[in-house]
Amino acid sequence: MRPIVITLLTLITLISTGCTNQTSESASEIILATTTSTEDSGLLDKLIPMFEEEHNINVKTIAVGTGQALAMGEKGEADVLLTHAPEAEEELVESEDVINRKRVMYNDFIIIGPQEDPANIHGETLGDAMEKIYETSSAFTSRGDDSGTHKKELTLWESANRSPFNESWYDETGQGMGSTLQVGVEREAYLLTDRATYLAHKENFDDIVIHVEGDERLFNIYHVMQVNDEKHSHVNGTEAQLFVEFMVSTPVQAVVEEFGIDLYGQSLFIPYTE
Amino acid sequence: MDLFIEGINQAIQMIITGDREIFDITATTLRVSFTAILISTIIGLPLGIVLGLTTFPGRRLILTFVNIGMGLPPVVAGLYITMLLWRSGPLGQFGFLYTIEAIIMAQILVSLPIIIGLTSSAFQQLDHKMLLQIKALGATRFQTVTLLLKETKLAIFAAIMAGLGRVLAEVGAAMMVGGNLKGETRILTTAMVMEVSKGNFEIAIAFSFILMTLAFIITFILTSLQQRKENV
Numbered sequence: 001m002r003p004i005v006i007t008l009l010t011l012i013t014l015i016s017t018g019c020t021n022q023t024s025e026s027a028s029e030i031i032l033a034t035t036t037s038t039e040d041s042g043l044l045d046k047l048i049p050m051f052e053e054e055h056n057i058n059v060k061t062i063a064v065g066t067g068q069a070l071a072m073g074e075k076g077e078a079d080v081l082l083t084h085a086p087e088a089e090e091e092l093v094e095s096e097d098v099i100n101r102k103r104v105m106y107n108d109f110i111i112i113g114p115q116e117d118p119a120n121i122h123g124e125t126l127g128d129a130m131e132k133i134y135e136t137s138s139a140f141t142s143r144g145d146d147s148g149t150h151k152k153e154l155t156l157w158e159s160a161n162r163s164p165f166n167e168s169w170y171d172e173t174g175q176g177m178g179s180t181l182q183v184g185v186e187r188e189a190y191l192l193t194d195r196a197t198y199l200a201h202k203e204n205f206d207d208i209v210i211h212v213e214g215d216e217r218l219f220n221i222y223h224v225m226q227v228n229d230e231k232h233s234h235v236n237g238t239e240a241q242l243f244v245e246f247m248v249s250t251p252v253q254a255v256v257e258e259f260g261i262d263l264y265g266q267s268l269f270i271p272y273t274e
Numbered sequence: 275m276d277l278f279i280e281g282i283n284q285a286i287q288m289i290i291t292g293d294r295e296i297f298d299i300t301a302t303t304l305r306v307s308f309t310a311i312l313i314s315t316i317i318g319l320p321l322g323i324v325l326g327l328t329t330f331p332g333r334r335l336i337l338t339f340v341n342i343g344m345g346l347p348p349v350v351a352g353l354y355i356t357m358l359l360w361r362s363g364p365l366g367q368f369g370f371l372y373t374i375e376a377i378i379m380a381q382i383l384v385s386l387p388i389i390i391g392l393t394s395s396a397f398q399q400l401d402h403k404m405l406l407q408i409k410a411l412g413a414t415r416f417q418t419v420t421l422l423l424k425e426t427k428l429a430i431f432a433a434i435m436a437g438l439g440r441v442l443a444e445v446g447a448a449m450m451v452g453g454n455l456k457g458e459t460r461i462l463t464t465a466m467v468m469e470v471s472k473g474n475f476e477i478a479i480a481f482s483f484i485l486m487t488l489a490f491i492i493t494f495i496l497t498s499l500q501q502r503k504e505n506v
Binding site: 031036040045060061062063075076077175176177178179181182200201203204234 | 372
């Protein structure tokens with residue numbers, strides 16, 4: 001038996017020494033709960049190192065749907081949130097679970113679908129498009145995961161006075177935007193997505209086009225906010241506040257404005273502070 | 275098929291160019307898997323031996339739980355450990371959530387029952403006459419266990435390999451308790467899930483290629499050790 005144990009031990013020592021120089025143990029760290037779209041787009045990969053260098057605070061980015069991110073804030077499991085569901089966020093502001101909420105940026109939602117356009121919605125207004133998808137029972141793929149995008153989709157159905165949630169042509173994936181996009185494309189369905197995710201995936205499929213865009217109800221506004229450390233004792237309030245201020249600072253806004261132009265020829269997010 | 279070849283090309287390129295990120299992710303994967311399996315073996319082997327050799331009240335119940343544990347869905351392990359490690363949870367003050375240690379805990383939870391279960395069934399299969407004979411020859415308890423370990427070597431290696439396979443393949447729990455943090459808790463499987471959701475299929479395939487290669491090398495070494503003839 002001894003040889004394996006020795007082999008394993010040697011391997012572990014080798015490996016452990018090989019990667020202990022990961023992140024230098026800084027004095028403090030914060031947990032940032034955010035949406036999958038900011039992480040998947042690569043924006044946070046650019047911003048977080050800037051913050052860590054500036055303040056020597058280690059940021060743990062947990063990319064989940066907005067619903068889960070807000071729930072983490074409500075429980076005090078995260079220190080700072082970056083989400084895009086203004087109405088749900090306001091509830092947390094009111095319950096004093098989060099404080100210091102600030103607008104950061106926006107991008108927009110779009111409705112995409114197969115080029116053949118079975119419901120004939122191309123170029124229609126947002127309301128008519130939702131109506132037509134419902135009337136023609138065209139395949140529609142929803143995230144169904146309580147994320148910001150899902151919440152937005154629900155308000156669109158609501159304002160069209162339709163509830164397709166039990167229809168056979170309406171699918172809920174319960175997954176992130178990227179995975180949902182892939183399911184939707186495979187099923188030749190319409191779906192609501194944010195432009196950043198769509199652009200990141202675009203090269204993987206040919207016959208999917210943007211059918212509806214530009215309506216102001218499709219604006220996708222991101223807010224940053226810190227979890228209230230007076231209500232939740234474990235929260236690192238000071239560090240969280242630094243992060244909020246960082247996100248709305250001029251240099252960060254400049255990075256946001258530039259981000260994506262080199263890859264997609266257009267900005268993925270547009271600075272939008274108050 | 276093009277995508278697959280592209281993925282393999284990408285993997286080879288990333289390895290040759292010494293991509294820092296891929297090195298980190300691979301090292302973290304190995305570190306997590308080996309630590310988890312080492313701890314599982316250190317704890318599981320003695321427990322398996324005791325369960326396999328002795329009889330005591332409640333043993334059958336424990337064995338039932340061990341056998342259920344062998345099929346424990348990793349996501350369940352992940353969920354329970356997450357709740358345990360939350361800041362507001364019982365172990366919250368240690369700040370383990372979203373660390374390597376949390377993933378190791380989850381991996382131990384899914385691999386420990388496999389090691390205990392397979393070890394105990396190996397020891398249960400030992401011939402009772404042999405046990406009597408060892409005792410009759412006056413072996414000390416330590417000598418007895420050493421002899422029996424030699425006898426069950428094949429099965430124990432199989433147990434370790436099964437556990438390691440489970441740990442290397444695990445993704446759900448690692449995602450939940452580790453948070454897939456770049457440079458910290460990102461392992462090959464969670465990185466693959468992330469790259470797929472980003473639409474970067476060729477990077478995901480590259481990761482899969484590295485993972486499979488690792489699995490092959492490790493299993494090959496263990497199999498050789500298992501099949502090695504005792505030259506005593």
